[in-house]
Amino acid sequence: MAVTSLSPLVTTTITTSVSPQKQPERTTKHPSRTGSLRFCRNMNEAKQLHAQIIKNNHHSNVAKLIAFCAEIGTPESLEYVKKAFESSAVSLYMFNSWIRGHSGAGLGDEAILLYAKMVAEGFTPDHYTFPFTLSGCAKVEAFLEGVQLHGSVVKMGLEGDLFIQNSLIHFYAECGEVDYGKKVFDKMSERNVVSWTSLICGYARRDWPREAVSLFFEMVEAGIEPNSVTMVCAISACAKLRDLDLGERICAYIGQPGVTVNTLVVNALVDMFMKCGAPDRAKRLFDECVEKNLVMYNTMLSNYVCQGKERDALAILVEMLRRGTKPDRVTMLSAVSASAQLGDLSFGRQCHGYILRNGLEGWDSVSNAIIDMYTKCGKQELACMVFDGMSTKTVVSWNSLIAGFVRNSDVESAWALFNQMPETDLVSWNTMIGGLVQESLFEDAIELFRVMQSEGITADKVTISSVASACGYLGALDLAKWVYHYIEKNEIHCDMRLGTAVVDMFARCGDTETAMLAFSRMKEKDVSAWTTAIGAMALEGNGTRAIELFNEMLKQGMNPDGVVFVEVLTACSHGGLVEQGMHFFWSMKEEHGISPQIVHYGCMIDLLGRAGLLSEALDLIKGMPMEPNNVVWGAFLAACRTHKNDKMAAYAADKITELAGDRSGTHVLLSNIYASAGKWTDVARVRLQMKEKGLKKVPGSSSIVINGVIHEFTSGDESHPEMNHIVLMLHEMNSRIGDAGHVPDLTNVLLDVDDREKEFLLSQHSERLAIAFGLIGTSQGTPIHVVKNLRMCSDCHSFAKLMSKVYGRNIVIRDNNRFHYFLQGFCSCNDYW
DNA sequence: CTAGGGTTAG
Numbered sequence: 152m153a154v155t156s157l158s159p160l161v162t163t164t165i166t167t168s169v170s171p172q173k174q175p176e177r178t179t180k181h182p183s184r185t186g187s188l189r190f191c192r193n194m195n196e197a198k199q200l201h202a203q204i205i206k207n208n209h210h211s212n213v214a215k216l217i218a219f220c221a222e223i224g225t226p227e228s229l230e231y232v233k234k235a236f237e238s239s240a241v242s243l244y245m246f247n248s249w250i251r252g253h254s255g256a257g258l259g260d261e262a263i264l265l266y267a268k269m270v271a272e273g274f275t276p277d278h279y280t281f282p283f284t285l286s287g288c289a290k291v292e293a294f295l296e297g298v299q300l301h302g303s304v305v306k307m308g309l310e311g312d313l314f315i316q317n318s319l320i321h322f323y324a325e326c327g328e329v330d331y332g333k334k335v336f337d338k339m340s341e342r343n344v345v346s347w348t349s350l351i352c353g354y355a356r357r358d359w360p361r362e363a364v365s366l367f368f369e370m371v372e373a374g375i376e377p378n379s380v381t382m383v384c385a386i387s388a389c390a391k392l393r394d395l396d397l398g399e400r401i402c403a404y405i406g407q408p409g410v411t412v413n414t415l416v417v418n419a420l421v422d423m424f425m426k427c428g429a430p431d432r433a434k435r436l437f438d439e440c441v442e443k444n445l446v447m448y449n450t451m452l453s454n455y456v457c458q459g460k461e462r463d464a465l466a467i468l469v470e471m472l473r474r475g476t477k478p479d480r481v482t483m484l485s486a487v488s489a490s491a492q493l494g495d496l497s498f499g500r501q502c503h504g505y506i507l508r509n510g511l512e513g514w515d516s517v518s519n520a521i522i523d524m525y526t527k528c529g530k531q532e533l534a535c536m537v538f539d540g541m542s543t544k545t546v547v548s549w550n551s552l553i554a555g556f557v558r559n560s561d562v563e564s565a566w567a568l569f570n571q572m573p574e575t576d577l578v579s580w581n582t583m584i585g586g587l588v589q590e591s592l593f594e595d596a597i598e599l600f601r602v603m604q605s606e607g608i609t610a611d612k613v614t615i616s617s618v619a620s621a622c623g624y625l626g627a628l629d630l631a632k633w634v635y636h637y638i639e640k641n642e643i644h645c646d647m648r649l650g651t652a653v654v655d656m657f658a659r660c661g662d663t664e665t666a667m668l669a670f671s672r673m674k675e676k677d678v679s680a681w682t683t684a685i686g687a688m689a690l691e692g693n694g695t696r697a698i699e700l701f702n703e704m705l706k707q708g709m710n711p712d713g714v715v716f717v718e719v720l721t722a723c724s725h726g727g728l729v730e731q732g733m734h735f736f737w738s739m740k741e742e743h744g745i746s747p748q749i750v751h752y753g754c755m756i757d758l759l760g761r762a763g764l765l766s767e768a769l770d771l772i773k774g775m776p777m778e779p780n781n782v783v784w785g786a787f788l789a790a791c792r793t794h795k796n797d798k799m800a801a802y803a804a805d806k807i808t809e810l811a812g813d814r815s816g817t818h819v820l821l822s823n824i825y826a827s828a829g830k831w832t833d834v835a836r837v838r839l840q841m842k843e844k845g846l847k848k849v850p851g852s853s854s855i856v857i858n859g860v861i862h863e864f865t866s867g868d869e870s871h872p873e874m875n876h877i878v879l880m881l882h883e884m885n886s887r888i889g890d891a892g893h894v895p896d897l898t899n900v901l902l903d904v905d906d907r908e909k910e911f912l913l914s915q916h917s918e919r920l921a922i923a924f925g926l927i928g929t930s931q932g933t934p935i936h937v938v939k940n941l942r943m944c945s946d947c948h949s950f951a952k953l954m955s956k957v958y959g960r961n962i963v964i965r966d967n968n969r970f971h972y973f974l975q976g977f978c979s980c981n982d983y984w
Numbered sequence: 985c986t987a988g989g990g991t992t993a994g
Contacts, residue, residue: 314987316987320987378988514993518993519993546994547993
C-alpha cells in the first residue's frame with residue numbers, strides 16, 4: 152500500500168515502516184494529465200500523437216498538447232509547440248492552455264505576453280485564464296502585472312471565484328506582499344484547503360513562519376482538514392523556526408488516525424528534524440523509509456554538510472550510490488561542499504570529475520561550489536580555471552574566487568578582481584574589507600567602508616565586525632562612536648561576535664567605560680567575550696579588575712580556555728601582580744586541565760621580568776617543556792634592558808639571533824587560536840608579526856586622528872603636507888625637553904652610526920611626529936591620542952613623560968602591548984613600557 | 985483545461 156497511516160500512539164516516531172507513495176495523492180498534476188496525452192512520456196511520443204491529432208482534426212486536443220509541450224519547457228518542445236499553435240485556428244481554450252503551459256514551466260514572462268496577445272486578439276479572459284496567468288506572475292514576481300490582473304478580475308465581477316481568489320493569495324505571497332493575500336483571504340465567503348494552504352505557505356516562505364504555524368492550527372480548529380501540501384508547508388515553517396516543540400505538535404497531528412502522508416511530507420519531516428537539532432530522529436525516520444527518493448538523500452546530505460558532519464554526509468552518499476540512486480546537481484553540490492570543508496582535494500577532484508562526466512556542471516551553484524572547494528583545498532589556480540571556464544559568472548563566483556585570494560593573503564589579486572566585478576553584493580564588500588583588515592591594512596579597510604557607504608550599501612554585522620577591528624586597531628575613538636551609533640540606527644543584529652568586536656574596539660580606543668558598558672549590554676557572553684573584557688583591563692594595566700572579571704566568569708560556570716589565560720596573565724603582568732599571576736599560571740593545569748602553551752610562558756617571562764625577577768624568569772625558560780621561541784627570549788631581553796642587566800641581555804640577544812631562521816610556525820598557530828576565538832584584531836596583529844619576521848623589519852608607524860581624519864606617520868617620512876610645521880614643532884619639543892633634563896638613551900638605536908645621528912634618528916621616531924602634529928592640530932587641554940604599531944622604545948617613553956609635564960598635556964599612547972597614559976611626568980605603566 | 989508543496993553555493 153502506497154499511503155501510510157502514522158501510528159496515533161507514537162506521535163514522536165513514525166513507527167510504521169514508512170513507504171511513501173510514489174505518486175502524490177492527486178494525480179492531475181504534471182504532464183501525464185488527460186486524454187491520450189496521459190500516455191506521453193516524452194517529446195517523440197507527443198509528436199506522434201500530434202500527427203494523429205492533426206489527421207483526425209481533433210482540435211481540442213491541440214490545446215492539451217500545447218500545455219503538455221510547454222510544461223516540458225525544453226527549447227525543442229517550446230519551438231515545436233509554437234509551430235503547432237501558429238498552424239491551428241486559435242481559441243480561448245488554446246490560449247488558456249498555452250498560458251498554463253508556460254506558467255507551469257516557470258516562463259511567467261511568456262505567460263504574461265500571451266495574456267496580452269490574447270486580449271489584443273479580442274478574446275475575453277475567463278475564470279480559467281486568471282489562475283493560469285497569475286501563477287505565471289507569481290513565478291517571476293511580476294507584481295505590477297498581477298495587480299492589473301486583479302483589477303481586471305474586479306472589473307469583470309469574478310472577485311468571488313474561489314480559484315481566482317486562491318491564485319491571488321498565492322501571487323501576492325510570492326511577491327512578498329502576504330498582507331494583500333491576507334486581505335483577499337479575509338474577504339472570502341468560502342475557503343477551501345487550498346485557500347488556507349496558499350496563505351500558510353505564503354507566510355512560511357516569506358519569513359513569517361510563526362504565523363504560518365499558528366494559521367495551521369487555526370485551520371485545524373476551523374474544521375478544515377489539512378492535506379499533504381498543507382503539512383509540508385507547516386513542517387517547513389517549523390524547520391525555519393528551528394522550533395522542535397512546534398514540529399512535534401504538527402507531528403502529533405500527523406500521527407492521528409486517518410491522516411495520510413506522502414514522500415514530500417516525510418522529506419519535510421526529515422528536514423525539520425535535522426534543522427531543529429534532532430538529527431537522530433531524522434536519521435531514524437530516514438532509515439525506516441523503505442523507498443527513499445533522491446530528495447530525501449539530498450535532504451540528509453545537505454543538512455549534514457551544513458552542520459559540519461561531513462563523515463555522516465559521506466556515509467549517506469555511499470548508501471545512496473550502493474542503492475543505485477543517481478546523484479543529481481543538488482547531491483553533488485553537497486558532496487563538493489563536504490570536500491571543501493574537509494579540505495580533501497582528492498575527494499573534491501573526484502566529485503568534479505563525476506560532475507563533468509555526468510553533465511551536471513550546468514548550474515551556477517555547482518560551479519561556484521567547485522571554485523570554493525579548490526580555493527579551500529589550496530588550489531587557487533584550479534579555482535581560477537573553473538572560473539574562467541564559466542559562461543555566466545554570478546556574483547557568488549566572483550566572491551568565492553576573491554575569498555580564495557584573501558585566504559592566500561593575496562589582497563592585490565583580490566582587489567584587482569573586486570574592481571573588475573560587473574556587479575557586487577554585500578558579501579563582496581565584506582570579503583574585501585575583511586581581507587584588508589586581515590592584512591593589517593586598516594586605513595584601506597575603513598576607506599573602502601566609506602566608499603561602500605557613499606554607494607548607498609547598508610552594512611551588516613559582518614561588515615561592522617571588520618570595521619570595528621580596524622577602528623580599534625587605529626584607536627579612532629570618534630569613528631568607534633560613529634560605528635556604535637550606526638549599529639543602533641540601522642538596527643544591525645548584534646550577535647555575540649559583533650558584541651565582542653565592539654567591546655574590543657572601545658577598549659583599544661581607550662574608552663574602557665563604553666567598552667564595559669557594551670560588554671554588560673551583551674545578552675549572551677561566551678568565553679571569547681569575557682576574554683575581550685579581561686583583555687581590555689590588561690590593555691590599561693588594570694590587573695585587579697581583570698582578575699575580578701575572570702572570577703566572575705568562573706562563577707557563571709564558564710570553562711576557561713587557553714586564550715583567556717593569555718589575557719589574565721598579561722593583565723597580571725601589566726598590573727604588576729606577580730603572585731596572582733603565578734597562581735593563575737599554575738592553576739591552569741592543576742585546576743582547569745589546560746597545559747600552558749608557549750604564549751603562556753611568554754606572559755610569565757614578561758611578568759617575572761617586569762618585576763625584576765630575572766633569574767626566576769631564566770629558570771622558567773630553562774624548565775619549559777618546549778623550545779623557547781623568540782617571543783619568549785624577546786620578553787626576557789626587554790626585561791634585561793629595563794633592569795639594566797647587560798650580561799643577561801647579551802645572552803638573550805644571542806638566543807634570538809640563533810632563532811633568526813626559525814620557521815616553526817608558532818605564529819600561524821597563535822593566529823589560528825585567535826581566529827577561532829573571533830579575535831580578529833589579534834589575528835591581524837599576529838599576521839603583522841609574521842610579516843615583521845619574514846621581512847627585515849616593519850617600519851615603525853604611529854597614527855593620530857584629528858577632526859575625524861587619520862594621519863599616519865612612519866619614522867623619517869616627510870610626506871605629510873604639514874611637514875614644515877611638524878619639523879619646527881619637533882625642534883621646539885627637543886629643546887624644551889632637553890632643557891627639562893632629558894638625556895637621549897642611545898642604546899635604543901640598533902644601527903652603527905655616530906651619536907649625533909642616533910639622536911637624530913630617535914627624534915624622528917614616528918610617535919614623536921604624531922605627538923608634534925597633535926600639538927599643532929589640537930587646542931590646549933585636549934588629550935593627545937597616538938597609536939603605534941610596534942612597542943615604544945624606552946627613549947620615546949621617557950620623552951613622552953616629560954612632554955606631558957612640560958606641555959601640561961595628557962598624552963595617551965597605545966603601542967602593540969598596552970596603553971600608556973602620560974600625565975604630569977608619570978606613566979600609567981610604571982615605567983615598564 | 986483550473987489554484988498550493990520537500991533538497992540548492994560565497
